[in-house]
Amino acid sequence: MILAGLFGTFAGLAALCFATDRHYRQLRNRAPSRAMQAALQTAGIALLVIAAVACRAEWGWAMGIVAWFGMATVGGLVIALLLPWAPWGGVLLGLLGAFAAIRYVAATASG
Amino acid sequence: MKGSFTRSMAWLHTWCGLLFGWLLFAVFLTGTLAIFEHEISAWMRPELRQANTAPREMALARAESLLLQTAPRATSWRITLPAADDAEPVVLRWREAEAFTTRYMNPATGEVIPVRDTEGGEFFVDFHANLMAGNTGLWIVAGMGMAMLAALVSGIVIHKRIFRDFFTFRPSMRAQRAWMDGHTLASVLALPFHLMITYTGLAMSFTVYMPVGITMFFDGSAAALRAQVVTQFERPAAHQPAEMLPLAHFLAPAEAILGRDSAETVVVRNPGDTQMVVEIFRRFDDRIAAVADHAAFDGVSGAPLGSQTIWNRSVLAWRVMVGLHMAQFGGDVLRWLYFLSGLASTAMIGSGLILFVLKRRVTHSMEASRFDHAVERVNVAAVAGVLIACLAYFWLNRLLPAGLTERGAWEMGLLLPIWLVTLLHAMLRPPARAWIEQISVAAVLSCTLPIVNLMTGGLPLAGAELGVDAAALGCGLAFGLLAWRMTRRSRCGRNIVAPTSGPLSRYR
Numbered sequence: 001m002i003l004a005g006l007f008g009t010f011a012g013l014a015a016l017c018f019a020t021d022r023h024y025r026q027l028r029n030r031a032p033s034r035a036m037q038a039a040l041q042t043a044g045i046a047l048l049v050i051a052a053v054a055c056r057a058e059w060g061w062a063m064g065i066v067a068w069f070g071m072a073t074v075g076g077l078v079i080a081l082l083l084p085w086a087p088w089g090g091v092l093l094g095l096l097g098a099f100a101a102i103r104y105v106a107a108t109a110s111g
Numbered sequence: 112m113k114g115s116f117t118r119s120m121a122w123l124h125t126w127c128g129l130l131f132g133w134l135l136f137a138v139f140l141t142g143t144l145a146i147f148e149h150e151i152s153a154w155m156r157p158e159l160r161q162a163n164t165a166p167r168e169m170a171l172a173r174a175e176s177l178l179l180q181t182a183p184r185a186t187s188w189r190i191t192l193p194a195a196d197d198a199e200p201v202v203l204r205w206r207e208a209e210a211f212t213t214r215y216m217n218p219a220t221g222e223v224i225p226v227r228d229t230e231g232g233e234f235f236v237d238f239h240a241n242l243m244a245g246n247t248g249l250w251i252v253a254g255m256g257m258a259m260l261a262a263l264v265s266g267i268v269i270h271k272r273i274f275r276d277f278f279t280f281r282p283s284m285r286a287q288r289a290w291m292d293g294h295t296l297a298s299v300l301a302l303p304f305h306l307m308i309t310y311t312g313l314a315m316s317f318t319v320y321m322p323v324g325i326t327m328f329f330d331g332s333a334a335a336l337r338a339q340v341v342t343q344f345e346r347p348a349a350h351q352p353a354e355m356l357p358l359a360h361f362l363a364p365a366e367a368i369l370g371r372d373s374a375e376t377v378v379v380r381n382p383g384d385t386q387m388v389v390e391i392f393r394r395f396d397d398r399i400a401a402v403a404d405h406a407a408f409d410g411v412s413g414a415p416l417g418s419q420t421i422w423n424r425s426v427l428a429w430r431v432m433v434g435l436h437m438a439q440f441g442g443d444v445l446r447w448l449y450f451l452s453g454l455a456s457t458a459m460i461g462s463g464l465i466l467f468v469l470k471r472r473v474t475h476s477m478e479a480s481r482f483d484h485a486v487e488r489v490n491v492a493a494v495a496g497v498l499i500a501c502l503a504y505f506w507l508n509r510l511l512p513a514g515l516t517e518r519g520a521w522e523m524g525l526l527l528p529i530w531l532v533t534l535l536h537a538m539l540r541p542p543a544r545a546w547i548e549q550i551s552v553a554a555v556l557s558c559t560l561p562i563v564n565l566m567t568g569g570l571p572l573a574g575a576e577l578g579v580d581a582a583a584l585g586c587g588l589a590f591g592l593l594a595w596r597m598t599r600r601s602r603c604g605r606n607i608v609a610p611t612s613g614p615l616s617r618y619r
Contacts, residue, residue, distance in 0.1 A: 070448030076300040080278040
């Protein structure tokens, strides 16, 4: 659950980051289409919610919120520091993180 | 100067940030290190690695017999047990003739482990809380905290593109832009942490700087307030010896009240007296509120004297803030998150100090005043010098001979001279060079710390030390990267600008 929280916040912020004009341009040299932007924003918020659920499962609400904010800070810093050097690395890590976060949460929910 | 609201906020942010930032950098850096107080203490007492595990009842029985031998006349004993499966020593502390003594016992053998004299991680806690200057220091740090809040709020006001610049970091642009990006990045992404840690830090010691309530309702005695909130089971000694029950006997009834495997600290008042009291405190690393439920027993008859597991709500609200600040809950992951967020705060303050100089260089481009020169030099010592002094503390812990008298005092006492040397160095060297040189020293000190640990009695891959070594290596690499980039930039800068040589040309 801890890993789901870490991956989820990172992937969620990465998605929100690439939903902006400025950072999408770092990948494709043009602004994202409306649909792409909406999809990235939805995915980003969904992943942040998944991470919050994971934090609650691990720590309960009170501590979970503290942990969620901490993870969001660290996740945001990682993506921001990655962008100038390896923007596509951010995409790759974001996808891996999203996959891992969903897998962890799904595995716990089913078993 | 102060034409509009935003401009006056910018003025406040600039000057408040500069004047208080010098000391705030040290306060936040030591506070960040203080999160790992226990790990640092363990790192600094490598002797304690001999400790093995033992069942808690046995450990407590051994602690009791050791205390009966060494401190039978003490007015109180305090025995801190390790968590159920931790290979940690039992900490014994007793009070005899108004003086406190601390010893570490191996729970598996019942013998005292001799350790070097050091304050360990507590030094960082003390410096962070009160600059090692008692209540005066506490007042100073509280003033710093108020200034920090003012700088944070004014910073939010003057930052016009919080969401647009949320992830923006452009290290390859000109220096002022790159540092500004770093500054806002560290500020915005860790903003919940900055606000929380500053506010709770102020709320923690409110009784010291807002004493009116205590003066009016408790005759100015904080102890009287405490006595009303924390149920007291103390009683005066009768000075008549009595046969005491074995302490291990009390664990089961206490944990029936406090919860399984939850007892952490056993306090014995008037040991061996007819009025002996055994009070057992619960660990509180599984909740945010820093309150320890406790249960007390008569030490001679074993009869329960009472317990406290329910707390006054306003006290609980306050202790939640204390707990939020001290970060002893939620395990290692949460403390690493606190540590990284704390580094972000520290980086925010450091980059803010650097920005002050860079911005003034742009606005007053023709000539730097004596004030600007002084600021630039103090900046080097307040940021890089403090980093070096903190690292020197770890080095001194391993390099000073173990038998030195007043060793703990030497470890701390040498830090001020070391910091003064960095200040002197910053005054003598051109600032651009001083930055590079001091950050490089910090990088070397930090990167080689794991090696020093290994060469002076540390184990490479053992629990708490691994964390300290890994953090040192990580920070060291970051300092190295920073020094390298600074060197590259100053080379390019010299080729493009500044035809004249000598220190002054580099101010531009």
